[in-house]
Amino acid sequence: MxxxxxxxxxxxxxxxxxxxxxxxxxxxxxxxxxxxxxxxxxxxxxxxxxxxxxxxxxxxxxxxxxxxxxxxxxxxxxxxxIGRSFQITNIFPNLTVLENVRLAAQAMGSDTFNLWTHYRRFRQYEEKAMAALEEVGLSGKEQFPANMLPHGDKRKLELAILLATDxxxxxxxxxxxxxxxxxxxxxxxxxxxxxxxxxxxxxxxxxxxxxxxxxxxxxxxxxxxxxxxxxxxxxxxxxxxxxxxxxxxxxxx
Ligand SMILES: Nc1ncnc2c1ncn2[C@@H]1O[C@H](COP(=O)(O)OP(=O)(O)O)[C@@H](O)[C@H]1O
Ligand SMILES: [Mg+2]
Structure with a gap:
């Protein structure tokens, strides 16, 4: 069943x-x-x-x-x-595509940061963000400022932000x-x-x-x-x- x-x-x-x-x-x-x-x-x-x-x-x-x-x-x-899609208004317009997705992954990470874990964790979040961007077809646009994306790509970015939260x-x-x-x-x-x-x-x-x-x-x-x-x-x-x-x-x- x-x-x-x-x-x-x-x-x-x-x-x-x-x-x-x-x-x-x-x-x-x-x-x-x-x-x-x-x-x-x-x-x-x-x-x-x-x-x-x-x-x-x-x-x-x-x-x-x-x-x-x-x-x-x-x-x-x-x-x-449970992942609820973010509205376009939740995209930080002046951050890059990658930074937007990495922040979402980071927000879900429950660990407290210190100097020892910081770099390793950062890399993990970045990898997760890259994977999410690849899944929605935004690879290659990681460094674009989010507000430069055409509307269709913004909707994909929302999906990537959502995916990054697992x-x-x-x-x-x-x-x-x-x-x-x-x-x-x-x-x-x-x-x-x-x-x-x-x-x-x-x-x-x-x-x-x-x-x-x-x-x-x-x-x-x-x-x-x-x-x-x-x-x-x-x-x-x-x-x-x-x-x-x-x-x-x-x-x-
Ligand atoms: N925050 C709210 N306050 C008062 N009425 C609301 C609110 N949100 C939705 N409604 C009303 O509830 C009904 C259902 O709306 P909604 O769930 O947005 O429908 P749908 O998404 O199917 O178009 C509508 O009559 C809408 O006007
Ligand atoms: Mg509706």
Whole structure:
């Protein structure tokens, strides 16, 4: 049986009178590429904020590898292996590409620095950063100031920053947002490579339905805060309710 790495039970988030996430039971298999789709305002980002620890749920439970992590604070969740993608605004614009990724690796290292360990550790973080940059296809651009990167490369840099923190699960919220459509396939190749070669579990929110249908192993459809349907891409594309509530003209089988 496939192992469930992440699970929510009746997870709920209310903002005043608005129920943004409505008693969601989500089950994510270890090593899967699992997409969450749904119209704007469906609660996808709020769900990620709950899982990542950016928001506290109104009620419900989050379990990671069977352990209740509902009350574990944000920074500890990163150490447990949940990686939430950083926004472009979290990139230090005046540092180089490599420095940005090395800092992320360093921030995860729990050791206290002293003169003896400093140099060796520094090298380790730098190697980890180089590996992450290679994985996303930014090798050769290590010394560029981050703000000189074109938009598509900035999204790759965000992924490298995330990878440098060694997450087991990556929460990617619309990683292709703002990218020119011809650049999207390349980013998706990177995401698939991270998934396949890196053995990572990926939870993906993505609005490009062709991409979602192509790369997902499992899809959860959210609508008005609740799960409307779940299944393989084929099952979701053929689901009448999903077609009516969301896919409509976006995607036809
Ligand atoms: N911090 C917040 N305060 C109040 N309402 C919020 C907040 N964040 C999200 N919402 C509301 O919760 C609902 C779900 O939003 P969101 O999770 O961003 O949806 P999605 O990512 O699927 O587009 C929306 O109605 C949104 O306006
Ligand atoms: Mg969103």
């Amino acid at each position: 496939d192992e469930i790495i992440l699970e929510t039970h009746k997870l709920r988030k209310e903002f005043g009178g608005l129920v943004a996430v409505n008693d969601v039971d989500l089950r994510v298999k270890r090593g899967s590429l699992h997409s969450i789709i749904g119209p704007n305002g469906a609660g996808k980002t709020t769900l990620f904020n709950l899982i990542g620890g950016n928001l506290k749920p109104t009620s419900g439970i989050i379990r990671l590898r069977g352990e209740d992590i509902t009350d574990v604070p944000l920074h500890r969740r990163a150490h447990l292996g 997450p087991e699960i990556l929460l990617l919220d619309e990683p292709s947002a703002g990218m020119a459509s011809e650049q999207v396939p390349e980013l998706m190749d990177v995401i698939m490579r991270i998934h396949r070669d890196g053995g990572k579990t990926i939870l993906l929110v993505e609005h490009n339905m062709n991409v979602v249908m192509n790369i997902s192993e499992w899809i959860t459809v959210m609508h008005q805060g609740a799960i409307l349907a779940e299944g393989t891409p084929q099952e979701i594309a053929a689901n009448e309710t999903v077609q009516q509530a969301y896919l409509g003209e976006l995607y036809k089988l």
